[in-house]
Amino acid sequence: xxxxxxxxxxxxxxxxxxxxxxxxxxxxxxxxxxxxxxxxxxxxxxxxxxxxxxxxxxxxxxxxxxxxxxxxxxxxxxxxxxxxxxxxxxxxxxxxxxxxxxxxxxxxxxxxxxxxxxxxxxxxxxxxxxxxxxxxxxxxxxxxxxxxxxxxxxxxxxxxxxxxxxxxxxxxxxxxxxxxxxxxxxxxxxxxxxxxxxxxxxxxxxxxxxxxxxxxxxxxxxxxxxxxxxxxxxxxxxxxxxxxxxxxxxxxxxxxxxxxxxxxxxxxxxxxxxxxxxxxxxxxx
Amino acid sequence: xxxxxxxxxxxxxxxxxxxxxxxxxxxxxxxxxxxxxxxxxxxxxxxxxxxxxxxxxxxxxxxxxxxxxxxxxxxxxxxxxxxxxxxxxxxxxxxxxxxxxxxxxxxxxxxxxxxxxxxxxxxxxxxxxxxxxxxxxxxxxxxxxxxxxxxxxxxxxxxxxxxxxxxxxxxxxxxxxxxxxxxxxxxxxxxxxxxxxxxxxxxxxxxxxxxxxxxxxxxxxxxxxxxxxxxxxxxxxxxxxxxxxxxxxxxxxxxxxxxxxxxxxxxxxxxxxxxxxxxxxxxxxxxxxxxxxxxxxxxxxxxxxx
Numbered sequence: 082x083x084x085x086x087x088x089x090x091x092x093x094x095x096x097x098x099x100x101x102x103x104x105x106x107x108x109x110x111x112x113x114x115x116x117x118x119x120x121x122x123x124x125x126x127x128x129x130x131x132x133x134x135x136x137x138x139x140x141x142x143x144x145x146x147x148x149x150x151x152x153x154x155x156x157x158x159x160x161x162x163x164x165x166x167x168x169x170x171x172x173x174x175x176x177x178x179x180x181x182x183x184x185x186x187x188x189x190x191x192x193x194x195x196x197x198x199x200x201x202x203x204x205x206x207x208x209x210x211x212x213x214x215x216x217x218x219x220x221x222x223x224x225x226x227x228x229x230x231x232x233x234x235x236x237x238x239x240x241x242x243x244x245x246x247x248x249x250x251x252x253x254x255x256x257x258x259x260x261x262x263x264x265x266x267x268x269x270x271x272x273x274x275x276x277x278x279x280x281x282x283x284x285x286x287x288x289x290x291x292x293x294x295x296x297x298x299x300x301x302x303x304x305x306x307x308x309x310x311x312x313x314x315x316x317x318x319x320x321x322x323x324x325x326x327x328x329x330x331x332x333x334x335x336x337x338x339x340x341x342x343x344x345x346x347x348x349x350x351x352x353x354x355x356x357x358x359x360x361x362x363x364x365x366x
Numbered sequence: 367x368x369x370x371x372x373x374x375x376x377x378x379x380x381x382x383x384x385x386x387x388x389x390x391x392x393x394x395x396x397x398x399x400x401x402x403x404x405x406x407x408x409x410x411x412x413x414x415x416x417x418x419x420x421x422x423x424x425x426x427x428x429x430x431x432x433x434x435x436x437x438x439x440x441x442x443x444x445x446x447x448x449x450x451x452x453x454x455x456x457x458x459x460x461x462x463x464x465x466x467x468x469x470x471x472x473x474x475x476x477x478x479x480x481x482x483x484x485x486x487x488x489x490x491x492x493x494x495x496x497x498x499x500x501x502x503x504x505x506x507x508x509x510x511x512x513x514x515x516x517x518x519x520x521x522x523x524x525x526x527x528x529x530x531x532x533x534x535x536x537x538x539x540x541x542x543x544x545x546x547x548x549x550x551x552x553x554x555x556x557x558x559x560x561x562x563x564x565x566x567x568x569x570x571x572x573x574x575x576x577x578x579x580x581x582x583x584x585x586x587x588x589x590x591x592x593x594x595x596x597x598x599x600x601x602x603x604x605x606x607x608x609x610x611x612x613x614x615x616x617x618x619x620x621x622x623x624x625x626x627x628x629x630x631x632x633x634x635x636x637x638x639x640x641x642x643x644x645x646x647x648x649x650x651x652x653x654x655x656x657x658x659x660x661x662x663x664x665x666x667x668x669x670x671x672x
Contacts, residue, residue, distance in 0.1 A: 096502075204377055205384030207602075208647040210609020213627055214388075217639065220631045221395040297508045301613050304510050305628060320511055327514065328522050335518075338511035346506035 097354020103347035111163040120144075122161035123312040125151035134332050147332045150322065155332065158314040159340045165315050166344070169226065170295040173233030174288050180234065181241025182284050186272050188242065189249025199246070203239050211236045212301060219307045226309060233299060237291045244287050248280040282359050289352030293345045300341055316341050374658050378651035383434075385647040386640070390433055393636040394426065402634050403446055433640075442641035447630070452637035456623060456645050462532060463622035466615070467607040469542035474549030475600065481550075482557030486592075487584070489562065497554055504551030509610060513544040513617040530619035541618040545611060549603045556599050560592040567591075593664055601657030605650035 110117075126148070134147040134155075146155040188199035206214075215232050222228045252258060253276065261275055302308040303317025311318065316337045323334030400416045417423045420443075421432060436442070442452040485497035520540060521529040531537045564570060565588055573583045612624030619625075623642055630638035 201377070201380055201384070204381040205388070207605070208378075208381040208650045209385050209388070209643070210606065210612070210646055210650070212609045212612050213624075213643055213646065216612070216628060216631055217389065217392050217643070221392045293506070300508055301510060304613065305616065320514070324514055327518050331518060334511075334514055338508070338515065341508055341511060342503070342506050345508070346502065349502065349506055 094354050094357070096350050097358075100347040100350025100352075100354065103343065104351055107163060107344060107347065108167070110160055111167050114157075114160040114164055117157075117160070119157035119160065120154040122153060122157040122314050125149075125153045127151065134336075146336050147330070149319070149333045150326055150330070155319075155336055158319060159316070159337055162314045162316045162319060162337065163340065163344070165309055165313055166296055166299060166341075169229050169233065169299050169309065170292055172230045173295050173299075174237060174292045176230060177234035177237035177291065178241050178284060178288050181238035181287075182245050182277075182280070184238065185242040185245025186249055186276060186280070189246040190253055190268065190272055190276065196246070199242060203243055206236075206239045211298060215298060215302055216305065216307060219302060224302075224307050224310055229299065229302070229309060233295050236298065237295060240291060241284055241287050244283050245280050248283055249276055252276050252279045286352060286356045286359060289348055289355055293348040293352065296341070296345055296348070371655070371658060374655055378655055381651055382644065382647050386434070386437055386644050387430075389640050389643045390430060393639055394429075396634055396636070398422070399446065399634070399636060437640070437644065442644070443637035445630075445635055445638045447633055447635045447638065452635075452641040453645075455638055456626065456641045459621060459623045459626045460645070462620060463608065463611055463615070463624060465538065466541055466545060466620060466622055467604070467611055469538055470545035470549060470607055471600075471604055473542060473546035474553050474603070477546075478550040478553030479557055479596075482554040482596075483561065485554065485558040486561035486565070494558075497558070501551040501554045504547050505555070507547055509544050509547060510613045510617050512547055513540065513614055516540045516544060517617075530617075532619075532621050537618075537620075541614050541620050544617070545607060545614045548610070549600075549607060552599065552603060553596060557592065557596050560595050561588055564588050564592040590664060594661065597657055597660055597664065601654045604653045608646050608649060 130148060130150060134145060144154050144156070146159065148154055149158070184199055188196040215236055218232045218235065219228060222232075258271060258275055261271055266275075299308060300315070300317035300320070303315040304321045306318075306321065308317050309315045319337040320334055320341075323330070323337070326333050398417075399420065400413050400422060404412055404416060414423070421429060424432070440453055444450065445452045445455050448455050481497045481501070485494040488494055517529050517540065520527045527536050527540055570583060570587050573587045578586075609624070611620075611622055612628050614620070615622040615625035616628060623646060627639055627642040627646075629635075630642065
């Protein structure tokens with residue numbers, strides 16, 4: 082597919098483009114966060130507690146999105162929270178992706194017992210509600226950054242493994258794989274050089290959909306108090322804190338939630354577009 | 367029972383066994399129950415006595431076998447917190463979760479199905495655009511945030527519905543809507559794209575060509591065939607509803623199994639965690655067996671090919 086036709090398609094699907102743009106914007110904000118000159122997200126000012134958002138047509142004001150119950154600036158907390166969320170969810174999706182793709186390759190290519198064991202593992206994991214699995218493991222290991230990434234990766238490898246396995250089943254029968262095999266290439270070489278490149282695009286689609294799910298799961302864990310611990314700001318924790326002040330200061334809880342929703346929405350839009358683009362049969366929406 | 371259902375049942379049992387095993391291993395990682403059960407400052411002798419009493423002094427493989435054997439008989443031990451059999455505690459909370467998940471699933475199938483079908487039938491119209499937009503937003507809204515927003519609007523601002531609690535239908539509305547949001551959006555989107563796919567198939571063209579009206583074509587040709595992916599997805603979503611209920615139940619103070627398990631994890635009440643997760647997994651497996659059964663009813667091709 083030439084670059085022009087990709088671009089043409091991209092223009093046709095403005096929703097996917099919108100999602101991509103929003104996500105890039107969010108990433109830039111998250112990366113540039115510390116250099117934007119915003120107030121310290123972890124330092125409170127008790128004289129400036131629960132100030133309403135001051136953003137308006139005339140200007141931003143000192144706390145554009147208001148302050149929380151400890152007088153911390155909500156805008157800078159949302160941006161700092163996006164760093165935490167994107168780091169955790171991104172790492173988990175990559176880690177889960179590597180494990181899932183690897184297992185899917187092995188199961189799909191070698192079949193037999195490898196395949197049977199993997200598919201039973203997948204069944205076990207699917208019968209385990211993700212939130213409960215994550216809660217249980219975090220409670221056992223403790224809510225550190227590394228543990229959170231590991232737990233979230235643990236909840237996401239299954240989907241990669243299943244999709245990749247299915248893809249490998251068809252790819253391994255194709256002529257070029259048979260040809261390389263006849264030429265005497267070993268399984269590792271065949272898998273890495275010839276099968277893997279052909280299953281990477283579906284893995285990419287799974288990765289975007291998993292990113293959205295992982296972001297929500299991470300926020301859910303933080304919301305239940307088992308996510309990243311204070312003083313690190315996290316969206317889920319901000320929501321849990323804001324619950325107490327729901328009647329007196331709506332912005333504390335509404336705004337981080339909106340940020341969360343917007344992030345998930347943009348990742349979903351991008352994922353949908355990727356999937357449609359790669360699968361010509363599926364309906365373009 | 368057809369052969370493939372028997373093998374599915376076997377796979378389901380293995381899955382439940384796996385879940386139970388994982389829960390056992392993880393709860394042993396969580397800490398020593400004897401230390402938690404006795405008041406701080408208990409002597410080492412008292413701790414030892416309790417460990418012997420609970421069977422915690424046995425080697426781990428033997429503890430595991432005892433646990434499996436007892437679990438098979440439905441005995442998950444006494445809840446540390448409630449002092450009653452853990453399974454009873456879980457079963458008491460089951461109706462509340464079943465009611466919530468059932469209501470959410472009903473909303474999802476009814477509203478999601480209707481919206482998805484309308485979007486496919488009135489393709490390219492405003493209806494389709496609105497359904498798609500709302501569904502996209504619905505899939506992106508985290509349930510706990512939606513729940514709190516609904517409380518803020520309908521309970522705090524308008525005062526129409528209670529903020530939480532359990533008992534009357536008014537208590538059910540907000541949690542059910544919250545839990546149903548993602549399911550509804552997913553079903554609407556999937557049914558729409560599935561119907562659009564089927565509508566392009568040759569047999570639909572044939573049906574029109576032989577002079578059938580749109581109503582008959584939709585009921586007999588499009589409807590039935592486009593349901594297959596939706597049924598699969600609904601089975602998976604139903605399982606997620608049970609797990610996802612943990613967060614929704616926490617937001618609304620709904621006395622269900624999800625919240626019970628979350629609390630049991632916090633208080634390290636292992637027997638309740640083990641019993642609760644085992645039951646939820648068993649229900650998930652049962653639901654998916656049911657979905658398999660439904661398939662063979664909807665699509666005779668599957669019956670023949672297996």
